[in-house]
Amino acid sequence: MAQSITADEIREDFSQAMSAMYQQEVPQYGTLLELVADVNLAVLENNTRLHEQMVNADELARLNVERHGAIRLGTAEELSMLRRMFAIMGMYPVSYYDLSQAGVPVHSTAFRPVDDAALSRNPFRVFTSLLRLELIDDPALRQRAAEILQQRDIFTPRCRELIALHEERGEFTAAQAQEFVQQALETFRWHQSATVDRETYQALHQQHRLIADVVCFPGCHINHLTPRTLDIDRVQALMAEYGIEPKAVIEGPPRRDVPLLLRQTSFKALEEPVKFAGDGQGTHTARFGEIEQRGIALTQKGRALYDKLLNEAGVGSDNLTHQLHLQDVFKAFPDSEFLLRQQGLAWFRYRLTPAGEAHRQAFHPGDDPQPLIERGWVIAQPIIYEDFLPVSAAGIFQSNLGNGNSSRHHGNASRDAFEQALGCPVLDEFTLYEQAEVRSKRRCGLL
Ligand code: OOG
Ligand code: NI
Known part of the structure; x- marks a missing residue:
């Protein structure tokens, strides 16, 4: 029997294949990767303490392979199949994000590795949203969207076979793993041809651009990939020089001595040509690039303080003003490793x-x-934060969907329905961080 391939290896191959495909599809993403690599190198050269810290924490090796992507699905069946596909890559659903709060008719989870070794090898994550058709007001249009979605299969027949095979045998040979990566990639490829005519596209688009994006294409195209930078302010400032137009404001916490959670910014979605059924032509705007800077994971107590301060700070329109204001408001958040530890704010x-x-x-x-x-x-x-922030995610969604329809559907979370569609409960992020801390204390003989 040929040697079987580990989930880590499959995830690594898959994330590389996905990145290569996206660089071809969206050349600006390649430019962004170069910019981020240049900035990371400069930061490490100028900050030997950070360099040393990252080496000691096994953080440096993963920096250049580190990225997340995002997709949007149309049906429960698609979500549960995707869960089975990602399980083969050692990626499991963590956290429930309710985006309806921000007027975006989806709810989401993130598939990611969960154990220490897998995370340090390659932490590839996919932010995965499921469209909530029940939030389309017009019943006829809702029905039409559901019918269109019923007719597509975003997985190749061979991909389905390979998933079933892996579930039966518990492993792949090298050849099967390679074929699986190629087949899985097809699910995320961009298709220039829509499955619907121009009128249907426009009707759905008018309801919400995101609905058209999910419903009108044969696959669930990857809509962005996000490398991890060590200095997001610098990347944001340099974007224009590299011919990239950034989103107005960096999402998340302000710049800190001890970086907190996650800061993100993106470049505007591209307008791409589309062929509609019945010969119509047009354009579709969905795919973009994003960068992120990751910091320390917070305990429930730390997170409650973060949410409170973020809410207090409100939203800004000009990045510089907004960042200064955030810095001011976040003075109430301790900014040293010692204080974060002493007050039980971080892991x-x-x-x-x-x-x-x-x-x-x-x-x-x-x-x-x-x-x-x-x-x-x-x-x-x-411990580095491996997850996402719903307020930031909403900001990223909105910057790429236009701000036209941001009707709010407050308190409309539907975690049970999401988990039912997924086929299992999502993992709790706080439990995962706590377990990582506990394991490390045990290894030291402190527990
Ligand atoms: C996902 C937007 C959220 C993030 O990093 O928070 C996101 C989407 O646009 O599908 O990617
Ligand atoms: Ni993202």
Whole structure:
């Protein structure tokens, strides 16, 4: 029997294949990758402490492979099949995001690796949204959209076979894994030909641009890929020089000494030519590029404070003013690793230093790590946030959908329906971070 391939290897191959495909489809994404690589290199050259910290935390190796993508699905069946496809790549649904709050008729999860080794090898994540047809007001149009979606299959027949095969055998040979990656890629490819005529497209578009994007094409094209930068302010400032037009405002928390959660910005979606059924021609605007800067994952307590301050700060229209205002409001959020740890606001991964290893017998379960840190026996590294932020996601959606129809559907979360469509509950992000911290303490003999 040929040697079987691990989920990590399949995910790695798949994320590389996806990136190569998207660079071909959206050349500006390739430019963005270059810009981000240049900025990351400069940051690491100028900040030896950060460089060293990233090496010690096994963070550096993944930096250049790190990215997330996003897709939008039309039906429950598509979502549950996708869950099975991503499971083969070691990616599992984490968190429920209700975007209806922001007037976007979808709810979402993110498929991502969950264990330490998989995350440090390749943390490829896919933000996955499911269209909520029930939020289309016009019953005839809702019915029409459902019928159109029923007629498509976004998975190739061979992809379905390979998924079933893997579920039966629990593994792939190298050849099967390679074929699976190629077949899976087809689901995310852009199609210039819509499945509907121009009138249908326009009717759906008028309801919401996103509905047309989900319903009118034969696949669930990847709509952006996002590399991770170490200095998002610098990338935002340099975008124009590289011929890229950025979104007005960087989403998320302000710049900090200890970066928090996730900051994001994107470039505007491209207007692309489309052929409609029955010979019509037109354009469709959906695909864009995004960058992100990731920081420390927050505990529930830290997250509650983040949400409160973000809400207090409100939304800005000019980035510079908005960032200054955010900095001001976020003065209420402690900004040192020590304070974040002491106040239980963020998660840390504990490791023994060589001196700590030598004194391991002196550690007892339940010991306070702080004196050991001060003695140089233990180091506490920030656990990086691997998930998404609903307010930021809404901002990214809106910047690419035009701000025309932002009717609000408050309190319309429908997590049960989402999980039913998915075929399993989503994992809880806080539990995952807590477990990572607990595991690391246990390895140090502190628990
Ligand atoms: C997803 C937008 C959200 C993020 O990084 O928060 C997102 C979409 O436009 O489909 O990608
Ligand atoms: Ni994104």
